[in-house]
Amino acid sequence: MKRSILKVHPHDNVVVALTDLKKGETVQDNGQSYTLYDDVPAKHKFTETALKAGEPITMYGVLVGKAKQDLPAGARIGTDNVQHAASGFQLAPQRKTAWHQPDIAHWKDRTFLGYHRADGTVGTGNYWLVIPMVFCENRNVEVLKEALTDALGYGRPKKYADFAKQLATQFQQGASKESIIETIYTENETASQQARVFPNVDGIKFLTHEGGCGGIRQDAQTLCGLLAGYITHANVAGATVLSLGCQNAQITMLQDEIKKRSPNFSKPLYILDQQSIGTEQAMVSAAIKQTFAGLIEANSLTRQPTPLSKLTIGLECGGSDGFSGISANPAIGYTSDLLVALGGSVILAEFPELCGVEQEMSDRCVQETDALRFIQLMRTYEQRAEDAGSGFDMNPSPGNIKDGLITDAIKSAGAAKKGGTSPVVEVLDYPQQVKKPGLNLLCTPGNDVESTTAEVGAGATIVLFTTGLGTPTGNPVSPVIKLSSNTKLFQKMPDIIDINTGTIIDGDETIQQAGERILEHVIQVASGTLPAKSVLNGQDDFIPWKRGVSL
Known part of the structure; x- marks a missing residue:
């Protein structure tokens, strides 16, 4: 039976609604019962127990906000009753780089068909x-x-130009404004x-x-x-x-x-x-x-068989929703762990969306110098935002908030799941290039196109881009594979979404199963046998970051 709620981490004091819940309704999960004080739409959260004003809100096991007022158990949390808050961070005396590598027996001999360059790199396109x-x-x-x-x-194919010509012909033949508006677009099947x-x-x-x-x-x-x-x-x-x-x-x-x-x-x-x-x-x-x-x-040049260790994957999210951090992001996080275990490279960027998980990310740096660099980059970035009258707390967009991401720390804790669990091998500042296999952190804005542009500039030969609301973002030279966090979006925008991870929310698939399915898809795209929707749509977005304040 499909679950209606999810408590993401044992230490959390808020619970995620997986379906629309009504005030007064009693729901259960893992033997625990909750009675809703408010209506709680899917993707939003409600309090597990009563909270006093000023008490912490915890999700994904980290501080993500504080109650603005007393909240009863089962109350929906939103911008009206919760404010952004995140834990402080500092250089830890010890690194925490141990991780449980996934089983790669099925993948270790797999290859993709790539373009081999003289410098030893291998492209997924030419x-x-x-x-x-x-x-x-x-x-x-x-x-x-x-x-x-x-x-x-x-x-x-200039299919929309043909449609415009059709409307022009109708107008010249005396058609009214009303009849033109009612004209139904039909794709030109003969376009070649x-x-x-x-x-x-x-x-x-x-x-x-x-x-x-x-x-x-x-x-x-x-x-x-x-x-x-x-x-x-x-x-x-x-x-x-x-x-x-x-x-x-x-x-x-x-x-x-x-x-x-x-x-x-x-x-x-x-x-x-x-x-x-x-x-x-x-x-x-x-x-x-x-x-x-x-x-x-x-x-x-022609495509040649290549080990998966030659892949460099950028990890991106945009138009995120309340399901992104529990479906699409952890799914590509597992794909990331698989690729790292195979000797490949992955890039986690969007530094404003690592707010609240700085301690975890710095602790995962293999080298202390990289941990210090990450801390310095994060503090400098936030200070520049504050000097401009903004701050990381202003990062969530209206769409994020409407769909359950009410504080930057909630958004960030879910966004960080894209990076999986492997150690951080290097911290890079924009526009540096990836040189090491493993998980790399790259300082970029959270802005979709600026960050994607930067990840590809750093060497990403494919980008995995999760979204809960839908976005057409692409890149001129690297395929941007779009993954929906929910099935409704996948069904609504099949022309721009490549992969549905709403199967995790629907209870049809585990995070690990989705992550493996994603890697299979990546291999096909990397080999040129399955075009990404962003490529089919000619979505060639390219916006350099000027290093000003951009969240």
Whole structure:
């Protein structure tokens, strides 16, 4: 029988409603009975016992808030009666790096089909990049996109343009506003794509941005580090870079950042400087010719069998709900543990969403220096937010709150489950690159696209992205696999969600079973045999973080 409630941790004093509960209803779990003082919608929490004003609220075994007023047993908690609170943290005298490794017997000889690079990394895709050094070159990038995309067979069916033409025809034929609004969209089944000129190149990606000049010089250095992370990325075959010439983000700065990440860099890289070349025609025609030459070289690569240890997985969440921390996040946490046990790398980011679990994460750092670095990064980040008149307590979005994540500590304690239980092998600051197998912490905002952009820049060749409310976020070069925390969302948005972990809430699957199913899915996506929905939808989100306050 499906459970109606869940007490996540033995030390918790709140209980999660798995279904809508009514005031006065009595529910049971593990031999314990609870009578509801309020209506409690699914995903929300209610008090296990009566609490006095100021008493702590505990969930996932950690402090997540304090009661603003006296609360009876069975009371629904919300922003009206609970305020954010989190435990302090400091460097512990001993590391806590012991963990129970999952059984990997089934996986140790498994492989995926990847693109092998000269530096020893292996990609799950094979892309060519066109990148501006500064926003002044965005228009030239768009001109190249217009010239190359359809001509080389990378264009997408213009199904909505066909729909707009249909409405225009109806209007020209005298249709009323009301009849046009009532027109039902039907997908054009006859739409087809041109065959690719370069079948072994998955796409040409055009990364426009608003940086490279203005701001402070550190912004330019950080941007060059991020762009270098993409150029040296295992999923990237080569790049065409457009420079104006006078911007803060100089070509030499980018070249230095590339050398930091790949001392023996050997991919084709074409750099064009507009102020040196002259006219737009000369600039764009040269870029087209050089890009075409690079694509010929990139097309010579084919997928080869590769051990799973060569995978680097980014762990992300966005549009989270009250089920995220008990279904989707722990499920990919188990996938993370499997991959770490196999010798692969995983990246846990979104530092504002590690608020309240800092002690656990710092204790899990193998090296004391990394524990200290994590503590320093977290304290500096929160102080900057407070100096700007904000704070981590303002991180939950209206959607988070509406669906049960009423304090940042509740959101964070559930978000941290994405990282599984393995030790932290290194703490990285944005935009550093992952170098070690195992669990890596990367300082990024909680903002979905900024964080995903950063994880891929750090080397993630696939991103596992959990959501309870739904989000179309993707990335230009790495597949972003979307996982729903609840079955209702999976059924509502099948065009953007790849995997349903609501099966855990429904009682049809354990966290371990879901984690293994996710890894099977990852292998197919990594091999190019199963496209992620974000790739099918052409969701190429790319937003560099300017290191300002972004939660």
